[in-house]
Amino acid sequence: MAKTPANGSARTPRRKDGLSRDVIIQTAIELLDGGGESALTLRALTVHLSTGYGAIYHHVADKGDLLSTATDEVFARVLTGAVVDADPRESLRRLALGLFDAIDAHPWVAAELSRQPWRPALLDFYESIARLLDALDVPARARFDAAGTFMSYVLGEAVQNAANARQLADSGTDRAAFLDAAAAHWAEVDPGKYPFVHAAVKQLREHDDREQFLAGVDIVMAGIATLR
Structure with a gap:
């Protein structure tokens, strides 16, 4: 049985696979689509990605960086999807x-x-x-x-x-x-x-x-x- 910290809160299970910036941005987009800007928090990311704050900060600077990069990703998909006829x-x-x-x-x-x-x-x-x-x-x-x-x-x-x-x-x-x-x-x-x-x-x-x-x-x- 997993031990519970002294304060009584359960630790977030850590992911075993590698965490990339692309995975973080995709998860950020999913959170934004589901609940808007207010749904995108570093805490929500750690829960969805089963990781800690340090791993997130290793790839992105802050929420502003996440929003900016997620927006760029949406535009990149538009440009990629628009086949030049x-x-x-x-x-x-x-x-x-x-x-x-x-x-x-x-x-x-x-x-x-x-x-x-x-x-x-x-x-x-x-x-x-x-x-x-x-x-x-x-x-x-x-x-x-x-x-x-x-x-x-x-x-x-x-x-x-x-x-x-x-x-x-x-x-x-x-x-x-x-x-x-x-x-x-x-x-x-x-x-x-x-x-x-x-x-x-x-x-x-x-x-x-x-x-x-x-x-x-x-x-x-x-x-x-x-x-x-």
């Missing part, structure tokens, strides 16, 4: 949708991006966009503005989508119920003053955020196409 336009759509889906699946990434907006992973993402714009024959003089506009739209929409989902989850509100309420409000406005708002009631109630995001990507890319 023969058609650079399709590759741009895949990159955009990959980031949207990644932040939707890992909403804590949005908060980390607001703290460190120009992290190395974002530079990699920007570089990938610029290369694809080059393949689309966007002139060098226009590439800076085109890449910035594309990236701002993709990041802005992805982060806002995650924020909306988090707000609904925190309030316990169903998305369909929220849209129904918003559509009902739009239906009551004066159609003479707000003709577009009044006409868009059905679309508001039935729209899919992911499809609308892709429609926006196509609009941005249509504008970029004129730069050629």
